[in-house]
Amino acid sequence: DTEVTQTPKHLVMGMTNKKSLKCEQHMGHRAMYWYKQKAKKPPELMFVYSYEKLSINESVPSRFSPECPNSSLLNLHLHALQPEDSALYLCASSQDRTGLTDTQYFGPGTRLTVL
Amino acid sequence: GNSVTQMEGPVTLSEEAFLTINCTYTATGYPSLFWYVQYPGEGLQLLLKATKADDKGSNKGFEATYRKETTSFHLEKGSVQVSDSAVYFCALSDLGNTDKLIFGTGTRLQVFP
Numbered sequence: 716d717t718e719v720t721q722t723p724k725h726l727v728m729g730m731t732n733k734k735s736l737k738c739e740q741h742m743g744h745r746a747m748y749w750y751k752q753k754a755k756k757p758p759e760l761m762f763v764y765s766y767e768k769l770s771i772n773e774s775v776p777s778r779f780s781p782e783c784p785n786s787s788l789l790n791l792h793l794h795a796l797q798p799e800d801s802a803l804y805l806c807a808s809s810q811d812r813t814g815l816t817d818t819q820y821f822g823p824g825t826r827l828t829v830l
Numbered sequence: 831g832n833s834v835t836q837m838e839g840p841v842t843l844s845e846e847a848f849l850t851i852n853c854t855y856t857a858t859g860y861p862s863l864f865w866y867v868q869y870p871g872e873g874l875q876l877l878l879k880a881t882k883a884d885d886k887g888s889n890k891g892f893e894a895t896y897r898k899e900t901t902s903f904h905l906e907k908g909s910v911q912v913s914d915s916a917v918y919f920c921a922l923s924d925l926g927n928t929d930k931l932i933f934g935t936g937t938r939l940q941v942f943p
Contacts, residue, residue, distance in 0.1 A: 721873075757919055757933035758874065771930075805873050817923070818864070819931055821874040 719822035738789040738806030750805040836934035851905040853920035861922040863903040
């Protein structure tokens with residue numbers, strides 16, 4: 716089973732709201748990722764967690780706050796977003812960050828609209 | 831730095847036609863290469879991968895061969911179906927930073943009956 720699940724599937728929020736995106740995998744993977752994808756563009760890496768520790772932050776604004784409560788769960792907390800943050804947010808996982816042939820498996824994404 | 835170049839789309843084909851989507855890469859070392867597919871309104875699904883030169887990845891009738899001499903990983907399918915309509919992304923693993931996938935810009939495939 717190579718399933719990564721994400722909730723919610725769709726989210727509409729105002730610029731003053733606080734919301735969270737959730738991602739879960741039960742493959743025993745120890746690396747998890749958040750990507751942002753705008754329409755007709757490839758995914759852009761935002762954050763990487765390895766063994767539940769943040770290992771990469773691609774200069775993402777502080778209004779996005781990731782959290783990895785355990786090895787199976789990854790959250791993305793959202794606060795004071797801007798309309799330009801509207802996008803598809805994808806979660807992915809891979810076995811670990813040290814393997815040279817690690818394959819990333821993606822979830823179905825959360826489509827976020829910021830009004 | 832490492833990069834991936836894909837052919838511009840959209841690629842428009844009739845059902846049962848032969849498909850080629852070109853992908854070339856620039857990388858130091860020996861990256862792994864991937865094709866991901868994204869159906870409308872969905873996330874990315876791994877289609878196939880190859881981890882070393884001359885490896886052929888295959889899945890669902892699609893195949894691609896890791897060609898080091900031409901730095902290419904072209905995607906092919908002998909007979910496309912309407913259900914293959916999607917966006918296809920070529921990607922490589924950045925060995926200098928194994929957390930990162932370097933994606934191409936994506937190629938939209940439209941298959942008509």
